[in-house]
Amino acid sequence: MxxxxxxxxxxxxxxxxxxxxxxxxxxxxxxxxxxxxxxxxxxxxxxxxxxxxxxxxxxxxxxxxxxxxxxxxxxxxxxxxxxxxxxxxxxxxxxxxMSTHWEKSEKIFSDVQDLKQDTKNPLHKFQLHKGEVKDAERLAALYEKVFPVYPVPLHDPEYVRKSMESGTVFLFIEKNKEIISAASAEVDMLNGNAELTDCATLPSYRGGGMMKQLLAGLEDELVKRKIFCVYTIARSLSYGMNAAFKQLGYRYGGRLVNNCYIYDKMEDMNIWWKDLSQE
Structure with missing residues (x-):
């Protein structure tokens, strides 16, 4: 609960x-x-x-x-x-x-630090779709396939619908009517910040640059709403997610030890942040 x-x-x-x-x-x-x-x-x-x-x-x-x-x-x-x-x-x-995967997390963090900001246009630009209430079931199906365990019940379409109604923005990429990659922005209008979260791509489609395009699309949406403080809490054991935020110009803010159950166990989470007003 x-x-x-x-x-x-x-x-x-x-x-x-x-x-x-x-x-x-x-x-x-x-x-x-x-x-x-x-x-x-x-x-x-x-x-x-x-x-x-x-x-x-x-x-x-x-x-x-x-x-x-x-x-x-x-x-x-x-x-x-x-x-x-x-x-x-x-x-x-x-x-x-006690963090049980600290050494592996540190190796991933060290490798990510060597990456430069990626300003090149991708070889393929995917069409981004803004999530609507009618998409809740397909989004929930994606999260259920990608995450056996997740900190919040994203596998429940009703939870996804309520998130949208409370102001969370979802963007996704689909193929043959199936959502294959998605991410969201939880907007806090009062404090003027947003968390980029719920990042998921089906395993067979990873490595194609979809997530970076989704995150960049969410940034554009936030700037339109005059939200400039943006951050994420990413699995410290995920090279791909930490690399994506580093290449998008995010700055490392620290690590939350044993923060939540995600993927298949309790994990440490890295914080990355960015000031969109400086872009």
């Missing part, structure tokens, strides 16, 4: 994303007395038996959270309507803290 709830104390309040599937809670917003903020966070972690606590912290409270034992894992420039966000983590179990 995954849902957002508001927690209110006498001198503080929080907006918390409760994620039982991934055994974590994420504090998306907080205000008020700092001591009460941290107490409410700890109470919520115990209530939900969270193995990891994630906080989207602002610069003003960064040192205070570090003094409480939180660890800085990643940064995104301009996330809060121009102000930076600091992803902080605290682990409640030893197993959740």
């Amino acid at each position: 995954q849902y957002t709830k508001h927690v209110t104390g006498t001198k503080a309040k929080l907006k918390i994303y409760c994620d039982e599937f991934n055994e974590r809670i994420r504090v998306d917003e907080y205000s008020g007395n700092f001591s009460e903020i941290t107490r409410l966070i700890e109470d919520s972690a115990r209530e939900h038996s969270a193995h990891k606590v994630i906080i989207k912290a602002r610069a003003e409270q960064l040192l205070n959270f570090l003094e409480k034992g939180y660890v800085l894992e990643a940064v995104i420039k301009g996330f809060f309507a121009g102000s930076d966000v600091y992803f902080l983590g605290k682990y409640k179990t030893e197993a959740r803290k």
